[in-house]
Amino acid sequence: MPLLSVTNLSTSFHSRRGTVRVVNSVGFNIDKGETLGIAGESGSGKSVLCYSLTGLVPQPPGTIESGEALFDGCDLLKCTTEKLRSIRGNRIGMIFQDPMTSLNPYLSIGSQLVEPLTIHRGLSKKEASARGIDALTEVGIQDAPRRMRQFPHEFSGGMRQRVMIAMALINNPDLVIADEPTTALDVTVQAQILDLIGALQHKHNSAVILVTHDLGVIAGICKRVMIMYAGRVLESGSAGQVLSRPRHPYTFALQKSMPAFTKRGNELYTIPGAPPDLSREIIGCPFAPRCEFKIDKCVNGPCQLLVHKDGHATACVRINDGDLLLDTKYRAGFTE
Amino acid sequence: MLSFIVRRVIETIPTLFIIATLTFFMVRLAPGGPFSSEKNVSPQVLRNLNEHYGLDKPVLAQYAGYLKNIVKGDLGPSFKYPNRTVNELIATSFPVSLELGVLATALALALGLTAGIIASLRPNSLADYAPMTLAMAGICIPTFVVGPLLALLFGLNLGWVNVSGWHSFPDRVLPAITLGLPYAAYIARLCRSGMLEILPQDFIRTARAKGVPEWKIILKHALKGGILPVVSFLGPATAGIITGSFVVETIFQVPGLGRHFVNAAFNRDYTMVPGIALFYGSLMIVFNMLVDIAYAWLNPRIRLGE
Numbered sequence: 001m002p003l004l005s006v007t008n009l010s011t012s013f014h015s016r017r018g019t020v021r022v023v024n025s026v027g028f029n030i031d032k033g034e035t036l037g038i039a040g041e042s043g044s045g046k047s048v049l050c051y052s053l054t055g056l057v058p059q060p061p062g063t064i065e066s067g068e069a070l071f072d073g074c075d076l077l078k079c080t081t082e083k084l085r086s087i088r089g090n091r092i093g094m095i096f097q098d099p100m101t102s103l104n105p106y107l108s109i110g111s112q113l114v115e116p117l118t119i120h121r122g123l124s125k126k127e128a129s130a131r132g133i134d135a136l137t138e139v140g141i142q143d144a145p146r147r148m149r150q151f152p153h154e155f156s157g158g159m160r161q162r163v164m165i166a167m168a169l170i171n172n173p174d175l176v177i178a179d180e181p182t183t184a185l186d187v188t189v190q191a192q193i194l195d196l197i198g199a200l201q202h203k204h205n206s207a208v209i210l211v212t213h214d215l216g217v218i219a220g221i222c223k224r225v226m227i228m229y230a231g232r233v234l235e236s237g238s239a240g241q242v243l244s245r246p247r248h249p250y251t252f253a254l255q256k257s258m259p260a261f262t263k264r265g266n267e268l269y270t271i272p273g274a275p276p277d278l279s280r281e282i283i284g285c286p287f288a289p290r291c292e293f294k295i296d297k298c299v300n301g302p303c304q305l306l307v308h309k310d311g312h313a314t315a316c317v318r319i320n321d322g323d324l325l326l327d328t329k330y331r332a333g334f335t336e
Numbered sequence: 337m338l339s340f341i342v343r344r345v346i347e348t349i350p351t352l353f354i355i356a357t358l359t360f361f362m363v364r365l366a367p368g369g370p371f372s373s374e375k376n377v378s379p380q381v382l383r384n385l386n387e388h389y390g391l392d393k394p395v396l397a398q399y400a401g402y403l404k405n406i407v408k409g410d411l412g413p414s415f416k417y418p419n420r421t422v423n424e425l426i427a428t429s430f431p432v433s434l435e436l437g438v439l440a441t442a443l444a445l446a447l448g449l450t451a452g453i454i455a456s457l458r459p460n461s462l463a464d465y466a467p468m469t470l471a472m473a474g475i476c477i478p479t480f481v482v483g484p485l486l487a488l489l490f491g492l493n494l495g496w497v498n499v500s501g502w503h504s505f506p507d508r509v510l511p512a513i514t515l516g517l518p519y520a521a522y523i524a525r526l527c528r529s530g531m532l533e534i535l536p537q538d539f540i541r542t543a544r545a546k547g548v549p550e551w552k553i554i555l556k557h558a559l560k561g562g563i564l565p566v567v568s569f570l571g572p573a574t575a576g577i578i579t580g581s582f583v584v585e586t587i588f589q590v591p592g593l594g595r596h597f598v599n600a601a602f603n604r605d606y607t608m609v610p611g612i613a614l615f616y617g618s619l620m621i622v623f624n625m626l627v628d629i630a631y632a633w634l635n636p637r638i639r640l641g642e
């Protein structure tokens with residue numbers, strides 16, 4: 001049984017101008033200790049997906065329209081707020097994008113760091129503080145007892161993200177949701193932070209959902225990958241399948257636009273156009289207007305995620321029907 | 337911290353000097369003198385009085401003498417209350433004003449913070465509009481209207497409390513409410529806007545993600561930052577509560593320092609006026625210093641004295 005099993009999750013935001021469906025029938029499984037990468041351009045609904053799972057979507061204006069998220073036998077989308085609260089910070093830890101704003105500037109590092117211990121484990125202040133010092137040391141922060149008494153503004157961005165990681169992992173959660181943990185950091189720090197998450201994951205045997213808009217971050221870390229666009233899953237499968245043998249033209253285009261996947265000297269590709277307006281109903285493939293391989297049925301026909309025999313799933317109609325594989329231009333790009 | 341306090345105290349000396357100088361000359365410039373309201377004073381008696389209090393000396397000499405006494409902490413003899421010094425009068429009546437002020441401030445904080453927090457949790461709902469409308473009314477209606485109205489309703493019509501005097505605890509209720517109400521209203525509005533600024537921030541989401549209970553998110557994670565506008569308002573508020581207490585003490589016949597100040601001005605009490613002004617001036621300076629210390633304690637990004 002998977003640790004977390006999400007099916008048909010949809011989340012919308014309501015405003016005077018109408019309803020925007022930001023997450024649309026998303027489903028995935030993640031096993032104990034596994035790493036799942038979720039990638040997609042910004043605005044594709046990755047963060048809202050994470051918040052939906054942990055009850056952090058502001059309601060109103062948001063609503064969870066449908067879906068099920070079974071975590072150890074408990075549906076995260078329907079259980080009581082009290083039950084969900086007892087899971088958050090305890091069995092599910094979260095790391096956010098911007099370490100500059102995600103820590104409370106008015107509270108000392110120590111008092112924020114050990115809060116999950118005092119809330120969920122009922123530890124005394126003294127015990128919690130000792131564990132907090134260990135946790136800071138574990139994420140590579142030196143002079144931890146002194147650092148505990150300091151405030152966030154006395155830490156650099158990378159150091160703050162280390163604190164966030166220590167805080168998310170302090171209760172040895174079964175699942176860590178890391179929403180773009182390195183996006184706001186310097187390139188030199190990014191790799192360190194990713195290594196740290198990987199090392200701690202290994203040590204505590206936690207599953208990790210690693211969200212990013214940068215496919216390069218996912219490669220080499222994640223066992224399975226899911227590509228999101230306009231709130232939907234366009235492609236998913238093992239890392240080898242999705243990153244080395246991508247099928248969906250969107251994944252393709254995404255790779256071509258990233259330095260990590262292009263040959264040195266080749267110019268970076270820019271995907272033409274912009275993501276669709278989600279307040280309007282999209283009939284066909286949401287990527288069709290920007291896709292260089294679109295034909296009539298992409299725009300007008302139904303578009304569904306299809307799991308192929310090898311477990312590699314894509315939502316491209318032309319792939320699922322098999323006709324795109326015959327396209328010489330597509331094949332050329334594919335073998336390049 | 338200590339160096340901040342020492343520097344602050346040194347910085348206040350010129351302020352206090354200016355207060356002493358201005359009030360000293362202003363009360364002397366006002367027409368009449370301390371003994372002009374006493375009828376049937378023979379010129380001989382008047383001359384003796386003036387001599388006794390040193391009013392026969394040149395003004396500048398009086399001023400020099402006054403400053404010399406102040407430095408020693410002696411505010412001089414009262415002109416109006418024979419045989420009593422200004423220090424004594426302050427010592428007996430200030431505790432009453434202090435009690436009134438503390439009660440009013442406590443009430444204002446309790447009421448204002450509660451209303452402000454509740455309003456901020458459901459912005460633009462009834463739970464927001466109702467207390468905020470009341471707060472607006474509280475700010476707009478002046479004390480000299482609220483005081484007599486309350487006295488009329490609870491004192492005369494319902495007979496629950498006395499309308500004047502300062503003997504038992506119920507006597508404190510109406511003056512404290514009258515004095516504290518407008519500040520409760522300001523505090524409610526400031527607290528609401530402060531909280532509304534903090535609640536949507538990322539670090540509140542982090543607290544939720546940690547499983548912090550909602551009440552603790554509000555009282556621990558949000559209030560410390562959300563209360564900052566209220567704390568900076570407490571400086572001017574203490575000044576307002578002190579001057580407001582002049583009016584309230586007169587309305588409810590409270591034997592506090594405010595009433596003495598009003599009377600001293602009417603009576604041209606040449607030592608009482610600068611004395612009380614100096615005392616209140618120092619008090620406000622101390623309060624503002626406490627407010628600054630509290631602010632720096634709440635907001636770790638602020639360093640004292642920078």
Ligand SMILES: Nc1ncnc2c1ncn2[C@@H]1O[C@H](COP(=O)(O)OP(=O)(O)O)[C@@H](O)[C@H]1O
Nearest residue numbers: 013022041042043044045046047048049058061
């Ligand atoms: N609180 C909110 N109210 C309204 N719309 C929102 C809110 N949060 C996110 N959205 C919308 O949801 C969409 C997806 O956002 P997000 O999940 O943050 O994207 P990503 O994390 O993939 O960059 C965006 O179009 C954004 O405007």
Ligand SMILES: [Mg+2]
Nearest residue numbers: 046047179180
């Ligand atoms: Mg995001």
